[in-house]
Amino acid sequence: MQEKTDYVKKFLQHELEEIVGAEYVVTDQAEIDCQSVDVWWATRYWFFKGTDLPQPSAIIFPENKQEVVRLVKFCNEHKVPFVPRGGGAGDSGGSLALKNGIIIDLKRMNHILELNEKSLTVRVQPGIIQKHLEEYLNRRGYTMNHFPASFNTSALGGFISTNGTGVLSSRYGKICEMVHQLEVVLPSAKIFRSLPVRLHSTGPDYSRLFFGAEGTLGIITEALCKIYYLPEKRAFRSFVLPNLHEGIEAGRKIMANQLMPSLMRLYDEADTRLILKDQFGLDQEGCAILLGFDGLKRIVDVQMEVASDILTKTGGENMGEELGKQWWTHRYKSYYPPNDYICKPWITAVSDTVAPYEDIEKIYWAMKKTVEEGFKKWEAQFHAHFSHWYDWGTSVYPTFLIKNVPEDKKEALGLYNRILDACERASIDNGGVINEHHGIGMRSGRLMREIYGESYDMALLIKRALDPHNLMNPGKLGLGD
């Protein structure tokens, strides 16, 4: 509601209150501040350095899709930009209200609508926190098998909107593979509902448009998700490998032979030290790999045996099951202070990349060199792990950090953008796809044209067709202001 007079604002607020009730139109500074800062370095820095962090005029909490439809109509009528928000714990500024306007916070839409124990599906509203959905399923003997780092904090709608990935993705896939059907309120305020199954030949699967769209094309109001039986057995093992190259090759062989590990995490030497040694007590240098299988006991045992053979033949030293078990039990430990970099005053970011096997190692070394040598003056550090594996390729999850942050605000923000761009270009130039699961948001929107080339024209055409006034989450995904 930028540039509108107070008088007009009050009338607009009245209309919003008519839609959702006065209690659910929140305009106080305390809540606006809390919803303006996500875990992206730039929003945190921006907020505390007083450099005019863009903020919404109001945060609206609809209860159901009918209210969402009315809110979208309201925004169209008054040309008010709006940003859908789930947990708001992203690290790319995806739910930042860049053009002011309103936030449509979906946390009241957190209901589980239907559990189908025959076809193994659960129909859910988008505002549910993943942990709560998983708890509901576990109590009934099921699991969704979606365990991202933000499992405790983020909502299902947010995972779909960034096309997120959990730590068991090597077997169970990204969120787009876990959802059968989507319901979305489009920028026109019409409701789109995809077909009940995805694997059809009834035209394109239009629901794909909304996985990773980060709220720029519609507001997700319902999802039909896949569920699984809770596993009879979870087995873990860890190995220390002679070097990263052998580790990637062993991982490739495990995937190419269709062994289906649910957990496979290969750490470079620095990450092995920082995570497995410092946080989990591994007493060995090198590149460690954590391996996990789950499901029926007999199958799990065979899978583990074959995978262990591959790792041993690659020169891996078997470290037993304890480290993997510990990691699984405390898998979110790295994201709590004091371990997580968010509580440090450092410049830091991740540039997760996915690529085919022939490119992935080259990308890793290119990114590492770019960060460590290109930003030597700043003593930039780099560490990475590989945690989402497919039979055609894998992802690298690199983290960079600079502890000596320039005093000058402009210089600090400039340095951040330079190192991020350099790191991401090192990936793009070597055949990598930025980004694997965190989303693009505002952080990397400027690179979308480089990533896609002229193919991005189609994305712009779709955006213009669906949202001609560019009201839905403007300024994100490189779709223009």
Added chain:
Amino acid sequence: MGIEEVRETIKMCRFCFMCRHACPTFLATKLDSHTPRGYALMLSAIAEGIRNWDEDCIARFYQCSQCGLCKEDCEYHWPEDEVVRSAREEIVALKKEPQIIARIASSIINKGTPYEKERKQYVPPEHIGKKNPEVLYFAGCSTRQNHPEIMEATNNILNFIGVNWSVLEEEGCCGMTLFDLGYTEKAKKIAAQLADKISRAEAGILLTGCAHCYRIFREKFNEWGIQLPSNIKVVHSTEYLWENMLNGKLQFTTDAPVESVSYHDPCQLGRKLGIYEPARKLIEKLTNSRPIELFHNREKAECCGAGTTMFLTDPEVSAKVARRRIDAAREENAKAIVTACQNCKTVFTKVHQNDIKILDVAELVSLQLQKAP
């Protein structure tokens, strides 16, 4: 004192979302400013001069129930609840507390109760102000005011056991509410005065059914250097009842007037003091079956919504939190919730819809007392 003591926690928590899913107030209101991250972020912004203490921000700090689930849920147990309480000290020092908070504090300081008009005690005169009782029963202000039935049940039980018992002539307040609301120094003063009254009664056992009073007796008196006589044993009613059931002084029928009983762990008694079992064992004995566990139980039990005085200062938020807990009991098909803190009973009773009975442990015991034939 004040937020200086928790500066490191604020720094650690201000960007961390990890415990938000557990915060009962956040789950009820959906506001990020009701979460530990929100509180730490607001305090950082104030400390760095970006924001001031405004009315909305101050109100949020008094809508935390101080249940401590955030701290428990945290992998490193950062004391986020203490961040909020310390912020309240700061607010009080700045004389910016909401009117209702100031009114409650003033009432406690001047009248020994947060309530406008204190209800007459339900205690027979022969049990008031006795010297040297074996048991000194300390009901606490909220039980005195809101739950004569809990006092009556406790009185019945004490009479049944046949112990020489008494209450103080003027109980007053234990100080816990003042402490939680940010009036720490005043809380210490009131606590010291109470300790003096208790000492003068020369009792063998100090018995309370209030989880808040119990925490101050057990934990804060020591921390604040307030002494009770070394020979007085401080017990919560659940512990006392279980002990007397074990030693055979309490006999009872197993014909429980309720079935499908869940136990709700009061935050102060459970998470803050680590006492989970006596009430469960009592329920098992009395109903012939283990209580139905709510999904979040023991150290992970969600708050009832009463907080210290949230049920008085912000009944709407309090009721929203309480409804969630009642729903959790419904999910388990419980027909009764038994608890061990009168404030839990107060809020549950306000929001339940008669499909679930709400009882204090003392009431359950009292209903089933039966002399041996």
